[in-house]
Amino acid sequence: MSENFVVTATAPVNIATIKYWGKKDEKLIIPVNDSISATLSSDYMCAKTTIAISPNFEKDQIWLNGIEESIENPRLLNCIRNIKNKAKIGTDKLKWKIHICSENNFPTAAGLASSSAGYACLVYALSHIYNVKENISDIARQGSGSACRSIYGGFVQWYTGIKNDGSDSIALQLAPASHWPEMRVIILVVNDKQKKTSSTIGMQRTVETSKLLHYRVKYCVQGHIDKMIQAIKNKNFDLFAEITMRDSNQFHAVCLDTYPPAIYMNDTSHAIASFVHEYNAAANSYKVAYTFDAGPNACLFTLEKNVPALLYTITKVFPTSGSVKDYITGIPINIENKSINAPEINISMQSDLLKYVIYTKVGEGPTLLPDTESLLNREGLPLRLA
Amino acid sequence: MSENFVVTATAPVNIATIKYWGKKDEKLIIPVNDSISATLSSDYMCAKTTIAISPNFEKDQIWLNGIEESIENPRLLNCIRNIKNKAKIGTDKLKWKIHICSENNFPTAAGLASSSAGYACLVYALSHIYNVKENISDIARQGSGSACRSIYGGFVQWYTGIKNDGSDSIALQLAPASHWPEMRVIILVVNDKQKKTSSTIGMQRTVETSKLLHYRVKYCVQGHIDKMIQAIKNKNFDLFAEITMRDSNQFHAVCLDTYPPAIYMNDTSHAIASFVHEYNAAANSYKVAYTFDAGPNACLFTLEKNVPALLYTITKVFPTSGSVKDYITGIPINIENKSINAPEINISMQSDLLKYVIYTKVGEGPTLLPDTESLLNREGLPLRLA
Numbered sequence: 175m176s177e178n179f180v181v182t183a184t185a186p187v188n189i190a191t192i193k194y195w196g197k198k199d200e201k202l203i204i205p206v207n208d209s210i211s212a213t214l215s216s217d218y219m220c221a222k223t224t225i226a227i228s229p230n231f232e233k234d235q236i237w238l239n240g241i242e243e244s245i246e247n248p249r250l251l252n253c254i255r256n257i258k259n260k261a262k263i264g265t266d267k268l269k270w271k272i273h274i275c276s277e278n279n280f281p282t283a284a285g286l287a288s289s290s291a292g293y294a295c296l297v298y299a300l301s302h303i304y305n306v307k308e309n310i311s312d313i314a315r316q317g318s319g320s321a322c323r324s325i326y327g328g329f330v331q332w333y334t335g336i337k338n339d340g341s342d343s344i345a346l347q348l349a350p351a352s353h354w355p356e357m358r359v360i361i362l363v364v365n366d367k368q369k370k371t372s373s374t375i376g377m378q379r380t381v382e383t384s385k386l387l388h389y390r391v392k393y394c395v396q397g398h399i400d401k402m403i404q405a406i407k408n409k410n411f412d413l414f415a416e417i418t419m420r421d422s423n424q425f426h427a428v429c430l431d432t433y434p435p436a437i438y439m440n441d442t443s444h445a446i447a448s449f450v451h452e453y454n455a456a457a458n459s460y461k462v463a464y465t466f467d468a469g470p471n472a473c474l475f476t477l478e479k480n481v482p483a484l485l486y487t488i489t490k491v492f493p494t495s496g497s498v499k500d501y502i503t504g505i506p507i508n509i510e511n512k513s514i515n516a517p518e519i520n521i522s523m524q525s526d527l528l529k530y531v532i533y534t535k536v537g538e539g540p541t542l543l544p545d546t547e548s549l550l551n552r553e554g555l556p557l558r559l560a
Numbered sequence: 561m562s563e564n565f566v567v568t569a570t571a572p573v574n575i576a577t578i579k580y581w582g583k584k585d586e587k588l589i590i591p592v593n594d595s596i597s598a599t600l601s602s603d604y605m606c607a608k609t610t611i612a613i614s615p616n617f618e619k620d621q622i623w624l625n626g627i628e629e630s631i632e633n634p635r636l637l638n639c640i641r642n643i644k645n646k647a648k649i650g651t652d653k654l655k656w657k658i659h660i661c662s663e664n665n666f667p668t669a670a671g672l673a674s675s676s677a678g679y680a681c682l683v684y685a686l687s688h689i690y691n692v693k694e695n696i697s698d699i700a701r702q703g704s705g706s707a708c709r710s711i712y713g714g715f716v717q718w719y720t721g722i723k724n725d726g727s728d729s730i731a732l733q734l735a736p737a738s739h740w741p742e743m744r745v746i747i748l749v750v751n752d753k754q755k756k757t758s759s760t761i762g763m764q765r766t767v768e769t770s771k772l773l774h775y776r777v778k779y780c781v782q783g784h785i786d787k788m789i790q791a792i793k794n795k796n797f798d799l800f801a802e803i804t805m806r807d808s809n810q811f812h813a814v815c816l817d818t819y820p821p822a823i824y825m826n827d828t829s830h831a832i833a834s835f836v837h838e839y840n841a842a843a844n845s846y847k848v849a850y851t852f853d854a855g856p857n858a859c860l861f862t863l864e865k866n867v868p869a870l871l872y873t874i875t876k877v878f879p880t881s882g883s884v885k886d887y888i889t890g891i892p893i894n895i896e897n898k899s900i901n902a903p904e905i906n907i908s909m910q911s912d913l914l915k916y917v918i919y920t921k922v923g924e925g926p927t928l929l930p931d932t933e934s935l936l937n938r939e940g941l942p943l944r945l946a
Contacts, residue, residue: 368827386813389775420819427772427817433802434837435809441754441827451820 181302182224182548185295185540186216188323188330189359189473191418191465192398193425196381202340203319206381207395209332210402211323214359215537218504221291223276224549225299231271231554238276240560249317253297256313261304275549275556293317294324298540311345327351327538329406351536354409356478360485361532364442364470373468376429376436383433390428411477415463418475422465438468442527446472449491449521456517483516485509488531495525504533567688568610568934571681571926572602574709574716575745575859577804577851578784579811582767588726589705592767593781595718596734596788597709600745601923604890607677609662610935611685617657617940624662626946635703639683642699647690661935661942679703680710684926697731713737713924715792737922740795742864746871747918750828750856759854762815762822769819776814797863801849804861808851824854828913832858835877835907842903869902871895874917881911890919
């Protein structure tokens, strides 16, 4: 098997600061409004995918996190077909069967936007296999809407576009991660047992039943987008924080206005939001902002200088019964430092409301890895199975 | 002391099916939208107030639930002043000092609209002391907004009105309780320790910060009001149930769109809402509807014929570790009956999410009680102190 026809790549998770919720075209996955996200560093959370094509493979196959899955997933087949349509390789090779092997370096079940990283990684790797040079975000979009934003690093805008075929519903980078190198991200993974409405079903129901969503789309989101672009451009953390929190709250408000309601935040999520408001009030300025996706986990944005005091306070307000060392993963940090000057907060919650904390930062888009990182062996079969 | 100058009355709690949230005049308590409520039977939840005036009293005094409170409460003084302005008694008697003694027959802290019953009872009793014959709901409104709806029994609409002085922001009865005698109410009192934003502060903040509230007021509430009137008029429970739940959800959505958010429902509240949707789905028709005020407790509306199966299922899904006999208070009911045919529901929550359950119905407005029911002795002092 020629080494040109094996590609291994990683792609990052992205977290929306202006939320995508609702499609105007279910099949093409065209959103009802623009959204903006920050791409997270692949060092701590990413999808990793190896794709191989070969005349020797008998059939198309896919393995996700070490388990073989059916390739007959319409969204997956769509991505492969769309990439092949733009392929610049010999037509014989287009007929070769494909093996796809993908893993996340974080728990899929944690509700941490794993499908966006997964589809971004798939489409990015496919584009390298099939030699596609165009903007591929619209193809990633058709795998999992928000995956299109994971095609770029830094701060990214996904445009709803105006064309019926969705060809202008693409993501573009607003600014690279290096533009605002102080930006840090802390993910609080919440312990939760509640069954949630899937985001696909939830957003469909919101579009059908929530009047407030239509108002949000028509009169609120563009203002949030404009302010968010301005906040990023000027590195204005106060504005960034306020708009991020307001947009997250409004997104969950339209979920609640849905009939029957789609509830994603739980008591712990609300306790985190309340803690953030109290922390900022105690510090008398915006030190941290929260945002919540279609699940209970919190994603906090803050600046590097604020991290020690903030993480220190989080371990006090949301204590773990285990060791703090295992509680905080990601970028190594010492929060035992005596000189930490944290604002005084009078909240203390019961232990173990959080599973763990990931300390990370804004990072780069997908990248190719050397062949030594391949997830497939020379026969095109997974090196590891679950 | 002449018996004409002592009055004892009770007034009921009311539960809004179309919610009041937001004032257009903070001082006069004029709401941004109309609301509709059902008045609950005073047999199980009510405020009881005795008012006495006498030339022998040295000063104005008030006792609430057996504890003397300051009479210098602006809203309280407002109510007294407004009633006196319309008084039809000798001017000498207007100068006599007043003693007010009030009790609730349910825990004030339970967040069960105790202030609406309390102010309705105060104003109703005052109107009898001072011989006021006019509509007194606008005076009760200035005590506690929703108190104006407790001046009437059955189903009640509170009009926002168009006058700047609030004189047409009054409540009127849509239908007496006897119009829909099958209507039943089940209150699920939720165990909760969270600190909540007061409703006065919460609604002020919503008016200032939520764009969705303004849309709700301008484009959504009137539709809900029209449909609710139609549902009540035609005794259409399906429509009543759907609009009640949609309006409750939209109210909590605008609370969440508030900045910082005002959160009143907790995980248990959402579990109850989810249970109601599943119960109706399993029964393949509207058997029950929920509504939530500015707190975690649920108020369920249902028809008499559905009560045994519903209460039976509630004790299974939200079990108590104590005795079922103590768990369900209010109208006596036997839910041990073998013939109960309840829809199959596959949810079971942990024990003791609920404190207790009150089974009650739609009832009448305030009433006068005989002197034997007085809370004050012949000297005008409380018979009971806490």
